[in-house]
Amino acid sequence: MEIPREIRGLLEALMKLPGIGEKTAEDILHTLLTHTELRQELHARLGDLQGMGVCGVCGAWSRDNPCTFCTDPARENRLLVVPLPRDVWLFERTGYRGRYHVLGGLLSPLEGISAEDLRLESLRHRLISTSWREVILALGATFEADTTAAFLREYLQEHGVEVPLTRLGVGLPVGKTLDRLDLDTLREALINRKPLDSEEM
Ligand SMILES: [Zn+2]
CATH class of the missing domain: 3.40.1360.10 (Dna Topoisomerase Vi A Subunit; Chain: A, domain 2)
Known part of the structure; x- marks a missing residue:
């Protein structure tokens, strides 16, 4: 089965973080897909880093x-x-x-x-x-x-x-x-x- 492009992109981005391998990246991805509020919170927090x-x-x-x-x-x-x-x-x-x-x-x-x-x-x-x-x-x-x-x-x-x-x-x-x-x-x-x-x- 083909993994959607957006999903693959996020997985690849997550795996650039220290200590995050493929399995953990998939765990994080599934958590983000399941929890809309957490996704929104992370989005906002990452936005806060702008200008740092x-x-x-x-x-x-x-x-x-x-x-x-x-x-x-x-x-x-x-x-x-x-x-x-x-x-x-x-x-x-x-x-x-x-x-x-x-x-x-x-x-x-x-x-x-x-x-x-x-x-x-x-x-x-x-x-x-x-x-x-x-x-x-x-x-x-x-x-x-x-x-x-x-x-x-x-x-x-x-x-x-x-x-x-x-x-x-x-x-x-x-x-x-x-x-x-x-x-x-x-x-x-x-x-x-x-x-x-x-x-x-
Ligand atoms: Zn200073």
Whole structure:
């Protein structure tokens, strides 16, 4: 039997989502066909994403530019440097209430991510134009995270940028990216942050 074109199109689109294989895509499709209200809700919610972009200052997902993380005067004068926009939400859930800088990834020769792909210029600009109480590197516990932290330290030194740099503390399971850590571990690592010193890198 021939599958209608619209159905096939939706199945193919669903399978582009992470973790969705053919079977799950079919399950979702049948749920959507059965539940009209859910379909309408999803349609509306997806529409809400129109106009979402990234903040030109910190790089977090936002409709406003600059975003509220950047403009809220009540936020602490600390800067948390994270790899991806989604990591910002992660730290908001830990109770952190400072500001953010999204790097746009981690250095990875395997994935072809080099220094030019990271938001370094804007980081440097922010570090010299504001006197930060602390700059926290929250990059995860992977090889790429360590490489990127070491690179950042050198990059800032080379450019004569002096800031109190710290990194997340012990307790981070080795090999994990931020989004694979549970909230308690993350909160603990944030509380137990330590100075980023050279011997450990
Ligand atoms: Zn922002």
